[in-house]
Each structure stands twice: as C-alpha cells, then as structure tokens.
Amino acid sequence: MKFRIENGVMGYDKKVILSDVNIEIDTGSILCVMGKNGAGKTTFFKSLLGVLPLISGNIFLDDINVSNWDRKKFSSIISYVPQVHSFSFSFSVMEVVLLGRSVHINLFGSPSKKDKMIAQDALKQMKIWHLKDRMFNSLSGGEQKMVIVARALAQQASFIVMDEPTSSLDFGNQIKIIKQVRDLQDKSLGIIMSTHSPDHAFMCDAHALIVDSNKVINIGDCKNVTESLLKKVYGVDILIDEFSRSCHKRKVCVPTI
C-alpha cells in the first residue's frame, strides 16, 4: 500500500505553515522526519493523521483520493504514537492496548474475544506480555512507549505515525525503540517517525524528510543526507563518517564541538 500527499498545503485555518508538501511512503519502509524545534513537524503530523484538514492538495492511498475521508476512516489506515501520553485515570496495560481497537468497535459496544486476542498478540509482538496486568502509570518511560506502540499495532492500521518515539528515553531504551521500529518495518508496516537525531535515520536505513522554513524537503534515502544539509538545518557543524567494525557498518554523525 502506498500513502501519498500531492502539493499539500498545511496549516491552521487560513494560516499556512507548510506549503508544497510532496511525500510518498510505502508499507514496509520507514520515513524519518527531521527539523529544528518549531519547524512545523507537529503540523505535518496532525495533517497526516487527518486531525488537521489540508488547506489544499490531495492525499492518496494507492490511487484512491482520500482527502475527504473523515477522521474515523483515517484512523483505520494510520495509527498514532504520541510523544507524551498521560491518562487522567490509571488503566492497566491490557486496557490501554485494547483502546487501540476503538475504531473497530461501535459506539455502544465493548471489546469482543477477537479484539482481546488481537491486543494480546500486540503485547506479545512488543515482548511486553509480562506487563499486561501492570498499571500503565506505574511503568517506566520506555515501557510506557512500548505499550503505546502495542496499542497502535492493535489498531491494525497499515501506517504508524510516531511523534519523537525516542524523546525523554534513556540511551538503552532509545535503541530498543529503534530496534522495534525496524521489526515493525519487517512486518510490512509503513512507519513515519520524527526524530532529533540523524543517527536514528541511519540506524533504520530510513528515507529522510527535512522540515525547514515552511518547506518539506524530500531527501530520499538517508545516505543522501550530507554534512552541508545538516549544517543548514541545525546551524551547527556535524561530520558524517562511515563506521565499520566486523559486520556493523553504517554512517554516523559526529558533531564537532
């Protein structure tokens, strides 16, 4: 399945924040969105999720124009892993993951056996089955993130939008999340995630997208990310080098201080 935005103009009411957005993502690939704080990544994500309608332009799913779909229909193809999640009440992990089934359950309905099976599968896929009866609010940040990703899996959408999945996680948990993202890619899900570290894009062999001064720059393969580009976006000097030891071979970023 292919998700495509053509000539998108994004913003609130009449205020344009991003113009000329042309992106394309396939299931089974990762798109890393980078850019400085306040460049418009949040607006970009809200538009992807259908929360914020495009000012102009079209959204296609394969070759079907879905620009006019309502938010409910959007949520059956794109799920969302927000950056921060706070529940005003404490739910168990299983209950949180079950919420991912909402779009498939009618207004006065409640989860069926099948929904529970799907939620259980999602927990097992994320390898957090042992947490299922724990209270969500008592988990660590890394565990919470895993649970929210499991919820997105239970939604059974083809694409997952992750808003800075690694933010405020310790180093180990960041790597674990990136690993999980790669596993999801192998399960032929399309993942669109924002990150502040170009290294994450290198680790995922992702496609890169840079949001900068009201524009979305499509870089394509992250191998095309250059030192001069990073300098332009982040305003600091960054060297890109090839790291190679036994079978670990990939590009790395080295900021010069």
Add this chain to the structure above:
Amino acid sequence: MKVMDLIYKRKVISQTLSGSYVLICYIGIIGILLLSIIFSLCLGRYNVTPSEIISTLFSGEESPFISTILFNIRLPRIMMAILAGGVLTLSGCSYQAVFRNPMVSPDILGVSSGAACGAAIAILMSMSSLGIQLMSFLFGLLAVSATFLVSRVLKRVNDQILMLILAGIVISSLFGSMISLFKYIADPDSKLPAITFWMMGSFNSVTMENLKGVLPVVLCGTIPLILISWKLNVLSLNEDEAYSLGINPNTIRIITIFCSTLITASIVSLTGLIGWVGLIIPHFCRFLIGSDNRILMPFSFLTGSVFLLWIDNISRTVSTLEIPIGIITAIIGSPLFLFFLSKRRKDF
C-alpha cells in the same frame, strides 16, 4: 479504616489488577448488598426477625401487620435507597470520566441547583407531590441545558471542558440565588420548612408508585451509560489521541452528559438533594477496582447502593426524629473524602 489501609497496601505493592481479583470484588459487593437488604428489612421501630421475613416472603403464612411493614413501608424505601445510591454514583463516575477529573461531582453542571429551584417554585405554588417531582425534574434538565448553551456561546476559548465547568458554576449560582429568593418570600410557617426539608433530601415519602414512575426514566439513562462505558475510557486521552483512535470524543461526551443528567434529575426530583455520594463512592471504587469504566461503573452502582442503604438505615433508626439523608452523607462523606485524598497515589 484498618481494612482500607490493607487494600491500599495490597494494591500499591502489586500494582496489578487481575481478572480474579475483580471477580472477588464483584462477588463481595453483591453479597454485602444482599445481606444489607435483609438486615435493613429487619431494622426499624418494630423488630422483625429474618425468619419472619423468609416466612412472609416464601410461604403463605403471613401476618398482615408484618407484611404491611415490609412491603408498604420498608421495601419501597430500601429499593429507593438502592436505586438512588446506585444512580447518583453512576452519574458521578460518568461525569468524572467526561471531565477527566476524579474530583467532579454530578452537580457540577447545575442539575442539583436547577432541580432544587424547580421544587421550590412547585412548593411555593402549592403543587402536589407529583407536581413538585415534575417541576424539579424539568428544572434540573433546564439548568444543564442552560449550562451547555452558555458554554457554546463562550466558544472563543479552545478548552471546551473548562468552559462547561465555568458555565456550570455561573448557572448553579444563578439558580442558587433564585432559591434564596423563593425561600425569602415563602410563608415561614408552612412553605419555608417544606423547601428546606426538600433540600436536605429524604426517602420519607417514597411509595411503590413513585418508584414505578421513575424506574423507566432511570433505565433509559442507565442502560446507555453502561453500554458506552468502555468508550468512556477513551475520554481519558487528549483530543488528538482520541481522534487518531477513531473516536469523536464530543459525541461520547454529549451522550454521557445527557444520560447522567437525566438519571440524576429523576432521582433528585424524588428524594431531594443528596450530596457526596456521587463524589466519594466512585473515588473509593477506583481505588479498589481500577479505572476501566466497563468494570468500574457497574461496581460503583452496587457500592453506591450499599452506601446509601446504610445511610438511610442510620437516618431512620438513630433517633426518634428522622435525620435528613443529605446531612448524614455530608457528615460521613467529608471525613471519608479527606481520608481518600490523603491516600491518593501517583498512579491513581
């Protein structure tokens, strides 16, 4: 209090909630409710033993005296206490889910002050008890509708929930001052005591007919609330997250507020104002059984029933003069509430 401490400790240590624990809680509360009903039937000025109740209920040999006491006096009252406790707690739970705040009580949008105002007008106009009931019901709904309208007019601020609460405060105090006005002009020998007594809440005058009249309305509100309870969990998330899960939070909010207002108004119109129940019982139940509304709401209903049944037992037996329900719920409720607050945890 010792028992509660143990419950808290258990939950803090394990921080888990398993299915069998939930089942035990349910069996426990149903058992307590049944025992409380039997005990309450025995309780009163005239002593009836449990064996007499059983023989009156199941075998033909009944003394007309005992059956009159049981079926015409005690049973309607007990059933009303159960229904009122359950309904007020359920609507408290729903309101708390809608407003994402465990400290919200069902009268936050003005249903109680509206109902009280309606009752005051009806008493002032010397209406029948049915008239009082209808007037307070209608005014309860009117007040909440007014709150809704005001919050819509003040739409300029983004936060819809905050606007609702602020509008609720304004409407409540408006109706409150109207009540004061009616009290001021009411005949101090007959009408004023009636208004005052109504506002303190009582099951004194409840009959089987009242119950039959209010039951359909209560069911119309309660059944959708129980059915929608799972979707209420989604309201605990922020707007964007709810939408991305395919849920329109506003639809759920409006249905829930409508149903809870309907049932609260119908109960309050019969019993007068009964505070605290809708605030502390959901609170207590959430400690005990977690926040999943699908499990929490029926459980709260049962717990609220037990609570108000015992409050009523105290009300009618502790002295020769019946103590109004609303006063006892406040006397017992406020220290309990403080106790719960002091036990409040991070993950709650």
